[in-house]
Amino acid sequence: MEGTAPQVPVTQEVQPEAKEVPQAPQQPPVVPETPSPPTSPKKGLKLEILIILIALVGLSLGGFFIWKNFFAPEIKQAGKKEAEEEIFIYKGVWDPILGLEDENYLASNVQKLKSLGMNTIFISALPPFAEPEFEKIEEVFSPELLERLKEVIPTEKELLIDNIQTAHRNGMKVALTVGDPPVEENVDLEALNSRIIEVAKLAEEYDVELFTPLNEPEKFIKKNLGAWRQEILHKVKEVYYGEIAWNGAFPGFPDKESISKTAEQPPGDFAGYDYIGFGMILMSTQTLEEFSERVEGALDFMLATAERDGCKGVIITEFGVSMNGHWSEEEVARAYEIVLEKGSKHDKVFGFFAFRFNFFEVDLPGLFIKENLKTQEVVKKYFTEIL
Numbered sequence: 001m002e003g004t005a006p007q008v009p010v011t012q013e014v015q016p017e018a019k020e021v022p023q024a025p026q027q028p029p030v031v032p033e034t035p036s037p038p039t040s041p042k043k044g045l046k047l048e049i050l051i052i053l054i055a056l057v058g059l060s061l062g063g064f065f066i067w068k069n070f071f072a073p074e075i076k077q078a079g080k081k082e083a084e085e086e087i088f089i090y091k092g093v094w095d096p097i098l099g100l101e102d103e104n105y106l107a108s109n110v111q112k113l114k115s116l117g118m119n120t121i122f123i124s125a126l127p128p129f130a131e132p133e134f135e136k137i138e139e140v141f142s143p144e145l146l147e148r149l150k151e152v153i154p155t156e157k158e159l160l161i162d163n164i165q166t167a168h169r170n171g172m173k174v175a176l177t178v179g180d181p182p183v184e185e186n187v188d189l190e191a192l193n194s195r196i197i198e199v200a201k202l203a204e205e206y207d208v209e210l211f212t213p214l215n216e217p218e219k220f221i222k223k224n225l226g227a228w229r230q231e232i233l234h235k236v237k238e239v240y241y242g243e244i245a246w247n248g249a250f251p252g253f254p255d256k257e258s259i260s261k262t263a264e265q266p267p268g269d270f271a272g273y274d275y276i277g278f279g280m281i282l283m284s285t286q287t288l289e290e291f292s293e294r295v296e297g298a299l300d301f302m303l304a305t306a307e308r309d310g311c312k313g314v315i316i317t318e319f320g321v322s323m324n325g326h327w328s329e330e331e332v333a334r335a336y337e338i339v340l341e342k343g344s345k346h347d348k349v350f351g352f353f354a355f356r357f358n359f360f361e362v363d364l365p366g367l368f369i370k371e372n373l374k375t376q377e378v379v380k381k382y383f384t385e386i387l
Helices: 007-019 021-026 036-086 105-115 133-137 143-169 189-205 225-237 256-262 288-308 329-343 373-386
Strands: 090-095 120-125 173-178 210-212 243-248 275-282 313-321 349-355 362-364 367-369
Touching: 090 173, 090 313, 105 120, 105 143, 120 143, 120 189, 120 349, 143 173, 143 189, 173 189, 189 210, 189 225, 225 243, 243 313, 256 288, 275 288, 275 349, 288 313, 288 329, 313 329, 329 349, 329 373, 349 373
Parallel strands: 090 120, 090 349, 120 173, 173 210, 210 243, 243 275, 275 313, 313 349
Antiparallel strands: 362 367
16 A cells, blocks of 8 residues: 555646646747747848849939930030031022023033032023014024024923933932013913923922922012912912922012011011022122122011011022123122122021022023133132031
């Protein structure tokens, strides 16, 4: 009996130890060890993201600094250059008798024109002719030149196309108009309008860059010129989609005070034209000083008129000296210089066409004009260095 009695208390002591097992998670050593593994990676990840963001901001700021100081000026300059290149100034020769020349004339002389700084050739198509009008032409043309005109008429369209294509092949632009009718009174306006539209269609077909409906219409259309100016413009626009200029004679002009108010007036009948074109010819009755004053006044007035009517600007469609005058080579050169000098001061003068007869050789049956080297020097200087 004494050997078995002590076993009962032993069994009672084991049972409390089993009861303490559920309290194990509350013991201090276990609690801090469980949260530590998941929190450490999160802190590391946040730190890495912060470092990356700081690096990106630094790279962005550095990249912006480099772009602003090294690349942006070049881009800005390139953009400025492109904008400047968009401003095109027609620099060329007005050659109203090119159609009477030999068919190879332009091809033989185009490089010389380009050496003078010219980028455009301004030519004319023949106006409509009626047989009785040849008698009127005899008063102006020599008999030999009249015969040449009669030879050209049947093939004039082919010659005109050939000259346009020759100019384009050689990198020159073309301006085209319908030449002066042979008579100034009782002009057949219907036939004239029809001819203008015919030539405008040809201009569109062969990519002529600048078209003017008629050379100096003031001489032939005595009544309702403004109405006709708009009427013919709308008809031309139906068949031709390039730039269109009016091509008038040397304009008169009012006093300076009136000119200053012109741009504020309601639009007139030049509205719709890209440019107002006009000639500037030194007449035999004028001095060079008088010519200079008239050039300045005409430019101021027509520029104000162009602004009033919403045109891009003006074009001097012909400048030179009258064939009736007796001018020295120096005087002819000075007349050209006056126009170029005064015109180049305005940023809305978009074209200068030098009259061929005064500086380039003309050698046709019954008509010979020697070239004027002094005038060529003036033209070259302005066309290559200033304009």
